[in-house]
Amino acid sequence: MPSHKWRKRFRGSGSRWTAPREAILNLLSRTSKHLSAKEIYRSLFRIYPGIGLTTVYRTLDILEKMGYLNKIPLGTGENKYELITNSEEKHHHHLICTQCGKVIDYTDFVGEELELINKTEQRLKKKHGFKITDHNFEFYGICKECQERR
């Protein structure tokens, strides 16, 4: 995702395009990993010393509100973040290691899943009056490394 695309998106929503925001978006676009706010901050600090953790949080907040960012709660109070880059990649879910907190995407069975999701969302709307905007499927377990580490 080239930088000027993001510039347009920010400007379009009334936000300004700044050096820290560009640095954050560059990092997020480059990695496509699940990062915590502090991990983003520490990565950026090398090439952009002086950047503030507050600014990282604020930028993540804007991205989430614009719908380009996915927040993954780990249950420890910490969240991990990932860019939603396009509609294909939108449909992946998470595999979370309960030992080390690592998050892995899985993208299998998108077809079957979509079917189930659509049915379910229709029922939920009828039954509970809920207007569904998003969903999040998470599998918990022990990753390979943590299984071997014992």
Add this chain to the structure above:
Amino acid sequence: MPSHKWRKRFRGSGSRWTAPREAILNLLSRTSKHLSAKEIYRSLFRIYPGIGLTTVYRTLDILEKMGYLNKIPLGTGENKYELITNSEEKHHHHLICTQCGKVIDYTDFVGEELELINKTEQRLKKKHGFKITDHNFEFYGICKECQERR
């Protein structure tokens, strides 16, 4: 769930059965709602003044480790908790209102879901070496009340 069942479970795992724990379990068994630690604390305070919030957290921790409690992260750093009372009720998932934080269970489509889950878990094991222990499906949206409140 009668209180002596819980007493047996606690004793069985080397924990003691105490007045605060009984009060907490009575509340959790009675309500079957999704409560935060503070909500549990405030409810108990009426009938059991002097109970400590720390004790609530510790009891929830024990229940989670024994596998009788489900922790639901809201993404705000706060968690909600619910008892897992039996294997039938084990398979429900959540409908979370992003406006007011309300959590609703849904239990529809258990059959189709199970099929999908089993397939997916097998693949995840093979592909990523993950040993799956649990899963959590969450749907996000706006509840009926919050839709009307505008």
Add this chain to the structure above:
DNA sequence: ATGTTATTGAAAATGATTATCAATATCAAT
């Protein structure tokens, strides 16, 4: 170029959860 106003980063505040610790309660063994 200039003025308005959003953004920045440091520091303090918040809110949920966890650790510490002396006093107390549980319960297995007598």
Add this chain to the structure above:
DNA sequence: ATTGATATTGATAATCATTTTCAATAACAT
């Protein structure tokens, strides 16, 4: 029933992620 070892309690303080505050700065429409 009493005792003694030790798990539990609750108040307080500590952590940790995230938010708020605020004065200085930077972006950008004009």
